[in-house]
Amino acid sequence: MIVIVGGGVTGLSTAFWLAREGHPVTVVEKGIVGWEASGRNGGGCTHPYSPLFREEQRLWPMMDELLGHPTEWRPNRIKVALDEGQLDRLWKSTKLATDQGFAAEALDRAALRELVPWVGESAVGGILWKYGGHANPQRASQAYAWAVERLGGRILQHTPVRGIRTQGGRAVAVQTANGEIGCDAVVIAAGPHTAALAAPLGHRVPMAPARVEMIVTEPLPPIAMGGVDGNGLYGRQTLRGNLAYGGGPHEWIDLDGEATPRPVNTPVVAGLARRLQELFPRLGHVRVIRSWGGIVENTPDGRPILDRLEDPGNVVVASMSSVGFGLSPATGRALTQLVLQGRCDFADLSQLKLSRFGNLPVDWRSRQGWDALPV
Amino acid sequence: MTDADPTSIAGMPFPRRDSFAHVVIGAGETGIAAARAAASSGQRTLLVDEHPLDPGLFGLDIPYLFGGRLDASTRQAGRMEERVVSARPDLVMAMEEGVEVALGVAAWGAFVKGASSRALPARLLGLADRNAAWLVAFEQLTIAAGARDVALPFPGWTLPGVMGAQGFDAALRLYGAFSGRRIAIVGGGALAMKAEAAARAAGLDVALRIAAPAPLRILGREEVAGLVWQQDGTWHETACDTVVLAVDTVPMADLPDMLGCAIAWDPARGGFAPLTDAQGRSSLEGVAIRGEAAGTAPSQRAAWLDLALAADDALVCACEEVSAADLRALRPPRYLDAEGPEAGLARLGPPNQDQVKRLTRAGMGPCQGRRCRESVHALLSREGPAPLASYRAPLRPLPLAVLAALEEDPALRANWTGWFGIAAQWLPHWEPAPSDAEYIGGRLSGEDVVK
Numbered sequence: 062m063i064v065i066v067g068g069g070v071t072g073l074s075t076a077f078w079l080a081r082e083g084h085p086v087t088v089v090e091k092g093i094v095g096w097e098a099s100g101r102n103g104g105g106c107t108h109p110y111s112p113l114f115r116e117e118q119r120l121w122p123m124m125d126e127l128l129g130h131p132t133e134w135r136p137n138r139i140k141v142a143l144d145e146g147q148l149d150r151l152w153k154s155t156k157l158a159t160d161q162g163f164a165a166e167a168l169d170r171a172a173l174r175e176l177v178p179w180v181g182e183s184a185v186g187g188i189l190w191k192y193g194g195h196a197n198p199q200r201a202s203q204a205y206a207w208a209v210e211r212l213g214g215r216i217l218q219h220t221p222v223r224g225i226r227t228q229g230g231r232a233v234a235v236q237t238a239n240g241e242i243g244c245d246a247v248v249i250a251a252g253p254h255t256a257a258l259a260a261p262l263g264h265r266v267p268m269a270p271a272r273v274e275m276i277v278t279e280p281l282p283p284i285a286m287g288g289v290d291g292n293g294l295y296g297r298q299t300l301r302g303n304l305a306y307g308g309g310p311h312e313w314i315d316l317d318g319e320a321t322p323r324p325v326n327t328p329v330v331a332g333l334a335r336r337l338q339e340l341f342p343r344l345g346h347v348r349v350i351r352s353w354g355g356i357v358e359n360t361p362d363g364r365p366i367l368d369r370l371e372d373p374g375n376v377v378v379a380s381m382s383s384v385g386f387g388l389s390p391a392t393g394r395a396l397t398q399l400v401l402q403g404r405c406d407f408a409d410l411s412q413l414k415l416s417r418f419g420n421l422p423v424d425w426r427s428r429q430g431w432d433a434l435p436v
Numbered sequence: 437m438t439d440a441d442p443t444s445i446a447g448m449p450f451p452r453r454d455s456f457a458h459v460v461i462g463a464g465e466t467g468i469a470a471a472r473a474a475a476s477s478g479q480r481t482l483l484v485d486e487h488p489l490d491p492g493l494f495g496l497d498i499p500y501l502f503g504g505r506l507d508a509s510t511r512q513a514g515r516m517e518e519r520v521v522s523a524r525p526d527l528v529m530a531m532e533e534g535v536e537v538a539l540g541v542a543a544w545g546a547f548v549k550g551a552s553s554r555a556l557p558a559r560l561l562g563l564a565d566r567n568a569a570w571l572v573a574f575e576q577l578t579i580a581a582g583a584r585d586v587a588l589p590f591p592g593w594t595l596p597g598v599m600g601a602q603g604f605d606a607a608l609r610l611y612g613a614f615s616g617r618r619i620a621i622v623g624g625g626a627l628a629m630k631a632e633a634a635a636r637a638a639g640l641d642v643a644l645r646i647a648a649p650a651p652l653r654i655l656g657r658e659e660v661a662g663l664v665w666q667q668d669g670t671w672h673e674t675a676c677d678t679v680v681l682a683v684d685t686v687p688m689a690d691l692p693d694m695l696g697c698a699i700a701w702d703p704a705r706g707g708f709a710p711l712t713d714a715q716g717r718s719s720l721e722g723v724a725i726r727g728e729a730a731g732t733a734p735s736q737r738a739a740w741l742d743l744a745l746a747a748d749d750a751l752v753c754a755c756e757e758v759s760a761a762d763l764r765a766l767r768p769p770r771y772l773d774a775e776g777p778e779a780g781l782a783r784l785g786p787p788n789q790d791q792v793k794r795l796t797r798a799g800m801g802p803c804q805g806r807r808c809r810e811s812v813h814a815l816l817s818r819e820g821p822a823p824l825a826s827y828r829a830p831l832r833p834l835p836l837a838v839l840a841a842l843e844e845d846p847a848l849r850a851n852w853t854g855w856f857g858i859a860a861q862w863l864p865h866w867e868p869a870p871s872d873a874e875y876i877g878g879r880l881s882g883e884d885v886v887k
Binding site for chain 1: 441443446545547552571696768771783788795802804830839864865866867869
C-alpha cells in the first residue's frame, strides 16, 4: 500500500499514475480533495523553467481521456505588453521555451487585436506562445480523484494525518484521526503542511506559507484563445467566459496546527481590477462577481522539492513551491518513479533535492524578509 | 531581521477616504436608530445604504428578487434618492443629529485582521457608488442590512413578473416604481400577509394568496400571464401579471460571513443567521448585527422548496442554467457536454455547497448566487444541513472601472509582481539558483523594487 498524504493536485496525480500501473494507493486528505490552492488558481499549464515542462506539454492534451472527465484544458497562451519593458521581460521568459524547441510568434498591435479584441491602444504588442495552455483547477483536481477511485484507489476525505510511524528506517504506517494505515511507501504532498509532517521524521523541509488572491468577472463571449494575460497578472478567460486573474502582493503567514486558515481577500482585489482594466481597457463595464484566496507555500529559492528521503528510505517529499497545478500531470509521473525506482527517468530533478537546503540558516525566513506579521 | 519582502502586503498603507468611530450598514428603521444612538453618544458615525441602486442591479435581482417589475423611473438617480429619503423620514433627523449619510453606496467588502490577513493597518470597509470604490476605516460596525428574498424554483419562476416579498416591498414603498397591476401572492405567514396588505393599500388588484404549500406553475411566454396551482387534487388557474413569492426571507449574512462572524444554521431564524447576544453583538469584537440581518421569523420554506425541487427539470440556478437533475447527477456545465460521476452527488461524501458550485456552476453566475443559494442548500441538505457557502468580495457585482478607481498607494504599484518576487523561481530549475537573477515573472515596473 502506498499512502499519499495530501489530496491536492500533486498527491492526486501521483495516486492516479500509481493506480494506473496497478499499485494499491490511499490518498489521505484532511478536508476535501482539491479544496485549497489546487482547486483555486490561475489554471496555467506553461512552465518552461521546469525540468518537467516537456512532460507537462506532452501530457495535457491526453488528460481528459486518461482521467475520463473534462479538465477544460486548452492549448496556447497570449502575452500582452503595455510597454517596451514588459515586452522585453516577456521575450526573456519566452526564450526559456524557444531554447527548448517550442515556437512563439511576435504579435504587433493589429495582430494582437485580432486575437484579443479587448486590448486597446495601450498595448504595444504581444507574443503568441504556441505551447502551454490552461485548464480548470477544481475540475481537473476532482477528475484525478474520480480516476483514482475508478482505478481501485482509495480516497479518504476529512481525515487529518497525525503522524508517520517508522520502524527500522522505514515508514510502516500513516497515523490518521481515524486510525492507522499500514504502508509500503509514503508520499508527503501536503502543501504548506508538508514541513510539519516531515519534521518528526528528522527532516527540515524549509517552506513559508503565504496567502494569495484572484478576482473573477461575469462571463463574456469566449474569444479564440482564452489564455491571455500580462500587465502583472496571470490568468485566463475560462471556457464559460469568465475572466479569472491574480497577481500582486502576497501575504506571508504562519500555520497554526493542521488546519489551513481561511484564505480571505483584501483591498488588493481592487488593484487586480485596476490592472485588468489597464490590460483590457474596453472592459471597464464588466462586473467583478467573485474573488478567491488561497494558501500556498514557497521554498527559500521558490523551486520545488521533489525528493526521496534516505531515512526513512520509503518516504518521498513533494512541494511544488506555489506552482503546482499546471505541472501536476508530469509531477505525478515523476513522483511515481521516485516511489517505485528512486529516480525519474524523463526529467533532471537533481537540483530539486531537499539537500540543497542543508546549510540554510535557521532564521532564513527573517533573512529573506518572509516573516509573518503577528495576528 | 532584514526589511520585509517588498512584494508582499506587509506595510502597505491602503489609502482610505475617511475614518469613522462607527459605521452602520443599512438605513432601514433599525440602522437609522443604531446610527442615531451612536452619533448621540459622540461617535463620528457613517450610515450607508445601497439604495437607490445602480439600475444595472435590478436586472440581476440584487439584493432582492425584483423580477423586472420596476418602471423606468428607477434610472433617474436623483429622483430615486428623493423617494428613498421621503420613504424614510427618520433619515433627515439622523442627518440633523450629525450622522453622515451616504445613499446609493454599497458595502462590498470588509477587511479585518485574521490568521491569513495580518498586515491590514486598520479595520477597513470597501464602499462604492456607481462611479468609484473607496475604503473607509472603522472602529465599530453595525450591520442592519435586513433580509433578502428566497426564490422558489417552480416552473416559470424566471419570467419577468416573479418577485420576492422584499423586491415587491422595495418596488412599491421605497422606489414607488412598481409596474404590475394584478398580483398573486405565494406564502402563508406574516411576510405574505404584509405583502397583501401593502398591495391592497396601494390599490392593486390581488388575484389570490396561496397560503399552504402546493405545487405551482407560473404561466407566460415573455412575462408572467398567470398562475396555476394544485389544491385538493385539482389544478386551478388565475390570470395575473405578477407573482410575489412571499414564503420566506433570509438574513443578509454576506458581510458577517466575510468578516468571519460566527454563523449557524437555524431554520427558525431564516436559515443561516449570525450568532448574536441579547445586545446584538456578534462573535467579532466591535461588530453588531441587528434587525432581520440577525435572524428572521420561522416559515414554511422547507416544505415549499421540497415541492419545487421535486421536479428534475426545476431550474435551480438561472444564471448558469443548472437544474435539480443536474445537481443530483453532479453534471458538469452544459458547455462541456459531459456526464457527472457515476452515483452523482453521492460520490462527494458530506455535501459542500462551494464544492458543488465549482463542479456544476450552480451559484456561480452574475447574481452571485442570490437566486439559488437556498434551493441548492436545500437540495444538498437531505442528511442534515450542508455548511454555509462562503461569501467573497465584492459582495455586490462591481464593474472593473468602479473597483479600479479605488485609490492605490504608489508603493503597491512600484512593487507589484505577477507571482511573488522570487527571481530564481522563473529561471531553469535544472541549473543551480543564481544569486543575482533578474526577475522576469511579471514585474510591472522595470525599476528596482522600492518601498
